[in-house]
Every structure is written in C-alpha cells, then in structure tokens.
Amino acid sequence: VTGTLPAARAAVRLRIGAGLLGAVGVFFAVAPLAVFTTGYGLDVARLAFYLAILACTWSLLAGVAGQFSFAHVAIAGLAGYSGAIWSRRMFADLDWVAGAAGSIAVGTAFGLAVGTALGLLTLRLRGAYFALFTIAFAEVARLVIIAESDLTGGRLSMPVFPQLPGSDTAHYYALLGLLLATLAAVYVLLHSRIGLNLHAMREDPDAAEAMGVNVSALKLQVIAVTSLLVSFAGAVYFHTTPRMVPENLDLILMSQVIAFAIIGGLEHPLAAALSAVLLTFLMENLRTVSLAGRQIELLAMGLIAAAMMNFLWPVLRGTGTGWLSVAGRHLVAWLAPGLLLAGWWLFAPVAAGGYHSTAGWAVAGGAVALIVAGGAGLHRADLSPAARRAAIALGLVPLAVLLAAKLIAVGQIHLQLGVWRLAVFGAVLVATLRFIPNGLFLPVFDYFTSRAALRTLAVRHRDHPGDGRPASEPEPATDRAAP
C-alpha cells in the first residue's frame, strides 16, 4: 500500500467489501438452521438466489458491457422448459439422477445456443435497436410457450418431473453454491483483460475497436457467457421447483431483475446480486402487509423526522466550534424530531380520541412549525441559491407527506401495501435512476470506505510522516471507483 488516497481506498474497499460479503455469506450458510426453518422460507430464499444470479449477470451484460438485453430472463426460462420437455418426452424411464443431470445439461446447452444465436443476429444493432429486438424476442418466446400447450402445458403449467435429489435444505445449498460460483466467475471475468475491454467497449465502441479490441467477438462472447450462466442457473433452479409456468419468462420478472440491478448499482454485479437477495425478501414480506391509516401516519412521521434532519442540516451546520454550539446543533437536528416522534407515539393513543386526537394534530402542528422555523433560518444560512432551493423543496416534501398522511388517517383509509408494493417498487426504481444513478448501496459503501481510508491514511501519516502524499491532499479527479 502506497500512501496515496486511491490506493488506500482500494485496499479498504477490498477489505470491507470482502468482510461484508463474508458476513452475508455466513448468514445465509447458517440460515437454514435458525431462520428459514419452513419450506416456504427456503422457497423464497431459492427464488432470491436465482434472481440474484439473474441480476448479477444482467448487470455484467448491461451495466458493464452496455448490451441492454431484455431477453435475459427468457433465456433462463427457455433453458428450464427445454430441459423439462427433454426429460419428459425422451427419457421418461431414466432414474432421477441421470434424468435431472441430462435435463440440466440439455437445458443449459439450449439456452446457450439461443443466447448465441440472438447475439449473432443482433451483432450489428446498437443501443435502442438491440433493446427493441430482445424485448420482442422475450415476449414471443413466452407466447410460443403458451401456444404450444401440448408440449409445454401452456398457460397452466408443466410438471418438472425429475426433481433434484435431496431435501429442500439441500436444494437451498445448491442454489447458494451456484450463486457464489456465479459471483466468483463474474468477479474473475471483470478483473481480467476481458473486463477492461468490456469497459472500453461500453464507453465508446468505435474508439475501442480502433485500439484493437475486437468488439464483435467481445459482444458475442459476453452474451454467450451470460447466457451460459443464466441457463445453467435456470435449469438447476427449475429442477428444485415442482412446476414450470410461462410467468418464468415474463417481462414482469425481467423488469424486477432490472430494478434489482439498478437499485443495487447497475455497473456493479456484486451490488446488484446483494440488492436482489435483500429486495426479494423485502417484497415477499410486504406481500400481506396492509397498513391502517394511523400506521401510515406513524410512518410518515418517521419519514418527516428523517427529512427534517436533511432539511435543517445546512442551516445547522453553522459556524460555531465550541462544544455547546456543536451539541446544540446536534440536539436540534437529530434529537428534536426523534423526541417529537417518540412523544407523539407514546402519548397520542392515550389522549382522548386516539391517534386522530387534538394531541395528534398538535404534534403535527409542532412539526410544521419546526419546518417553518427551519425555512426562516435558511435565510440566515450561508447557502448558494441552488442549495437553498433544494433545501426548501426538501422541506416541502415532508409537509405534503404529513398532510396526506393526516388525511388518510382521518379518513380511516386502509392501504393495501401488498397490492401497491410493486407500484412503490417501480417508483423507487424511477427515482433511483433519476437521482442516484449509481444505485442505493454504492454511495453508502463509498462514503464509509472513503472515511475509513482517510482515517487509515491519517494514522499512517502520523506514524510515518513523509511517506507518500499527506492525507489532506485531494484525490485526483479522474479516479473512478473500480468495480
């Protein structure tokens, strides 16, 4: 490790990233013993791993290589279907192990062939044309599956006859192992010469070609490799589920995979996989949630508390450095909204009329007053006009949320979150793309690793003065985080 910030940051990122990944891995390795004790939990976990493989490889294909394929899920589904059809039609009297293994092999080979053919056909297409063709291909693949009902079972379903041997727990470990292997393969690929070439190709295909990268071959290779990975994953996964349904090829599933990748970080396959696992569990848990009006109000208050911190922060950054002024700022920024919320939560139900009581309105009014006061304080703060506008907008959002929540609570409306969760998910997807193009995970990760790196450097600098650049020196602007 040299004394420069990028080098220190790379080292810290690797350490913290490996630690995080290891912790997640250990959690899922021991989870069947304690957390997923039911078949249902194991089912959801297997689906999460499968979707994580899809999101991770899609992020490699789209985020790293720039090939926005919408046929990713369809290829995996076709692999599952072709394997199942083969084992059912051709070799019904094989024993389980040979049947399942043969079926997985056939499915993988078919998926690889379809993916490669698709890659060949679309070699000359760029950007939107490629996306258009793959989206049409995916939809037609699903329609063909539905139409050929004597072969595939059509809209209803088709039993995947030779299930993988072993219990649910064994299947769980098989999928977990497959996910880890896929992650390792993608990681190795990204850090090889091919990964460099892929980055070059995405940035500018013509320039890459001029620099000696064989763009056509590279495009074909990346689509073939990702097809192989997802076909194998699909073939294995569908052999742990009882039935194949056309929804396995649906664009809705594809859109979920895309959303997982974007929310996690489109250009970082590992972050995409992590986000797929977490969000699959979250969406599954939200399936049956239905919020009463007052719960929504509670949630809204929580949101407001968080937003107010943001809102007040520029005002409260202040200039005083004495402990009293610092403590005062922290008190107002962090504690006041929290205390307000806690007080409202504790006392509003026991006051006459419950949550919709005078007390509830009073506390809400207090929150509004705080926001207005913060707004007034903005005029004294040393802010650029843009920052001031942003802060005011940020302050108006919680106000609107608060009013809406109050109306919902007064109207005693029941929000079926289970029904609306996917719409919320879509809105989060759009907002992430629009405002945080790097995804939700990486900025947080970067923030903490940068601080850790700075700390490391500061310590080094203290212990070995003169070793490399000082920690305070700004990092070069060209430094881009390596995946």
Next chain:
Amino acid sequence: VSTILWWALASAPLWAVVGSIAVPRRYRTAGQDPGLARTAGTLLGLATGPAGLAWLYARVPPLRSDRHVLAPALLLTGEAYLVLRAQAPGNVCMTSGSYVLNQIQGGILVGAVLATVAVGLTLVYSVLGVVSFTHGQFVMVGGVTAYLLLTEVWQVNPVAAIPVVGLAMFALGAAVEMALLSPMHRGRVDRKDEYAILITFGFGVFLQYAVLGLLGPTSGLRAPRYTDRPLFGLDATSFTVANLRLDTNFLITGVVGVLLCAGLTMFLRHTWSGRALRAVSMNPQAAAVAGIDSGRSFTVAFGLGAMLAGMAGAALVPAVNFPIPDIAGQMAIVSYVIVVLGGLGSVPGAFLGGLFIGVVQSLGAGCYPDPSKGAVYQTAFGLVIFAFVLLARPRGFFGRHQ
C-alpha cells in the same frame, strides 16, 4: 418430395443470413455500390437459395430496386403461397376469397389503430432521439382512463371520451418528459441512450403496477361499446357492404385511428409548433439558431406521443376486451415492429407499416390452422418480420439516410 421441401424451407433462413453477409462484402470488394446489396442478398437468398446467390456473386450486376429487390420479394410471396397451398389445401384462406378479403379489411381497421400508436412512438424518436419503452403502458393507461370515464363518470358515446383522454395523456407525457427526460438534454446524464432506455422502461413498470394496484389483474376490461350508446342511430353491431362484413365498433376505431394520424400530419405541416418539431428533428442546432426552444419541443413531442398512444387506447377499449396488463406489452411490441419496418423516425413509414402489420396479423391469425394458437402467434409473425427487416434493411423501408 415433402422431405426435400422441408429441408429447402428450413435452409432458407440460412441462405438469407449468408446473402446478407456475403453479398455486400462481394460488392464492396468488387468496387460496386453496396447500397442495396444487403437487401437484395437477403431476399434472393431467401427466395432462391444458393442458386440466386451464386448468380449474384459471380455476375455482380449493378443493383436496381425493381429487378433485384421487388422481383425476389414477389417471387418469395408466390413461393410462400404455393407452399401453403401444397401443405394445407383445405385451409379456409385457400378456398374462400371473401374470407381473405374480410380478414384484410379487419386487419386494416385494427392496423389504423396500431399505426396511431406507432406514429406516436416514431414522433418521439424523431424529435428526442429516444425510443420510449413506456409507450405500451401509455396505451394501457389511456384505455383504462377511458374505461373509468365511461363506466364511472359519463354515460355518453365512447367517442366523446377520446379527446378528454387525449388531453390528460398529453399532460402526463409532458410531465414525464420534464421530470425524467429533460436532464438528458441538459447534459446532466452520463450515458444518454442507456439512461433513456432504463428510465422509460422503469416508468413503464411503475405505470403497469399502479394500474394493477388500482384495478387488480383482470382478464379483460369490458367497456361500453360504441353501438351501446349509439351516435347518429348507429346501433347495428355489424353491416354488410358487397361481400364485406364490417364490424361497426372496429370501423369507428379504425376511422378514429386514421383521423388521428391525419390530424398529426396536418399539425406537423401547417402549424408553427409542428414545423418547430420537424425542424428540431432534422437538425437541433440549426433549429436552436433559428430561435426554436428545443427543450419545449422535446416536451411537446413526448406529450404528443403519449397523447396518440392514449387516444389509441381509448379508441380501442370500446371495441375489444382490453386485457390488463398484457395489452401494454402487446401494443409496445407491435409498435416496435412497425417503426422498425417503416424506419425509426418516419411518420408515413409508421402509418403504412401499421396498416401492413395489421393485415399480416389478421391474415396470420385467421389462416393459421389452429385458431387458438393463431391468436397467440399474432405477435410472433411480427417478430419474424422484425428479424427479417433487421437483416435486410436495418434502417427500415422509409428511414432517413443517416
């Protein structure tokens, strides 16, 4: 004989691919103009297999569009007809001329609506340079809005709902453009093309789930028909002209589609806003120099695209069983096929392409031996055309020279 025929048919796509690759290469090395080489090579490979390709390869004649594109295309059509005739002599499309005519007539009427959707898509592309992946969802939202208006609010003829839906959809489209797409044009986004694909797709996902949350998954919305609340006493669900049996609801839908396309053309040709849109689509810099606010043009164009899609949905909902959310995917894919066929960015291309695809789908579904499969395969015929156009002529048949 049938085995030989089968192999000939199966190898035809292979020869098409060979032709699309080898012939342009040959023309380039021979120093000839390779402009039509790809189209001609693909068509000739598909129609005549190795024989025609060998002739083209050996002689390298100067290519003419009538002799080397139109003739193979006609030959191909004839061959397809003969093959179908030989394979399925009892098929109703081979035996009944009036059935075929009726299918064509129905296809044109549906095609006019498809053309409206595609014209909106192509308008957005020509002005913004963005393929909207939320276009199918706009059709769905337009249809759902019209359905809610007609069942919950208004007891009027469904035609009256169409302009209202149009206004609402224009507002929605303009708002989406301002909120989500405008950062692209202000240079705030790193990779514009990818951002455009993802953000429009993501918004489509949101719209789809929001409509599902509102209505729940249904197999189809049954809105009041045009003939249920008759206009000018037009309450017969169908009437016969000569041999043609016209469905009144589809006829009104088709007429609305044609009127919308005509209205858009008039707007683009005869109003200052329309001319501004055309100017921006031809050359944004020159348009800016001439004093056209390109940001406003982008907003208007995207709003118009959403409006056309939504109005097409509103015109369709009183005529068919409107499946939620499948209609979004179906309409999106059909309109992609149409705009690629007509050339991305070409309004007349999109209109003619829409009519053509409508007829192809109608004939394909009507003539497919198994009717239930034929209905499902409608979209698949489109994909075959899509793949073929991409092979033979990637900029479409009315596309601009770039």
